[in-house]
């Protein structure tokens with residue numbers, strides 16, 4: 001029997017399909033990509049959606065992804081891990097411009113400005129791809145309308161893993177839309193833990209030992225002035241939460257805004 005002519009094969013049309021417009025590989029474990037935005041999709045900076053591809057049986061294989069672009073952007077950006085044997089990312093890491101992905105247009109999440117009481121300083125605390133929701137919030141004018149200072153603490157094992165965030169922050173100052181609003185309000189405090197860098201140490205240690213406050217010339221956190229958002233592994237979230245509670249901050253939610261909010265950057269790891 002003759003096999004069908006490949007040129008006649010119709011590419012299956014994905015449900016909720018969006019087209020990839022850009023892909024950038026940062027390290028062998030990290031990449032970012034941009035896709036078209038469904039016209040009807042409205043979201044709050046910091047929220048996540050389900051995205052994915054079809055599996056070998058033609059069934060949608062979906063995972064939660066923070067939207068890394070701000071709510072005003074005409075495209076959507078994502079910042080992704082590559083898990084070598086991960087069901088989704090072992091394939092997703094090979095996407096090219098023009099490919100389609102599935103994007104369920106139902107944004108949700110706790111890392112939104114509405115879930116925090118008004119304050120003076122806003123702390124974004126992240127490890128690894130936990131930067132993604134803050135990549136969105138750092139580019140949102142509302143962040144700078146609501147807070148006098150925004151401090152982005154991002155920690156990775158190695159310097160190369162910080163590069164996506166570093167470039168994003170550097171480019172913000174010259175951004176024609178939001179650069180002026182950002183001004184000097186955004187303070188970037190990246191650290192590594194396993195490779196020499198000008199600032200080192202875990203977010204937890206830098207907060208509890210007071211190093212970050214001393215380095216930046218800021219007072220220790222307190223419930224009257226400081227607000228925070230946490231996004232990392234489960235262990236990271238648990239440890240940071242305990243430190244913030246030690247400063248007197250309380251965990252809030254969309255339904256009850258308080259001083260800080262938490263979201264997992266991924267699931268599946270123990271403490």
Ligand code: FAD
Pocket residue numbers: 048063064065066067078079080081083085086087088089090128129130132133263264265266267268269
């Ligand atoms: P999975 O079977 O999902 O994961 C395999 C293992 O890989 C996990 O058990 C875990 O140990 C590890 N792992 C998974 N994701 C990560 C990660 N991001 N960093 C380090 N280790 C990881 N992932 C992103 O890359 N970018 C995002 O913006 C993002 N946002 C998320 C938001 C939420 C609310 C949640 C719950 C998860 C988010 N994730 C994000 C994780 C994502 O949903 C998938 O787990 C990831 O894409 C890997 O999918 P997979 O099918 O290849 O492997």
Ligand code: A2P
Pocket residue numbers: 127128155156157192193194202203204233235236237239240
């Ligand atoms: P460390 O190198 O000291 O383990 P990972 O790549 O394992 O997800 O970790 C990403 C970054 O988060 C690393 O710099 C790691 O530091 C740090 N980290 C991991 N677990 C915690 C935790 N419970 N509290 C604070 N930082 C953490």
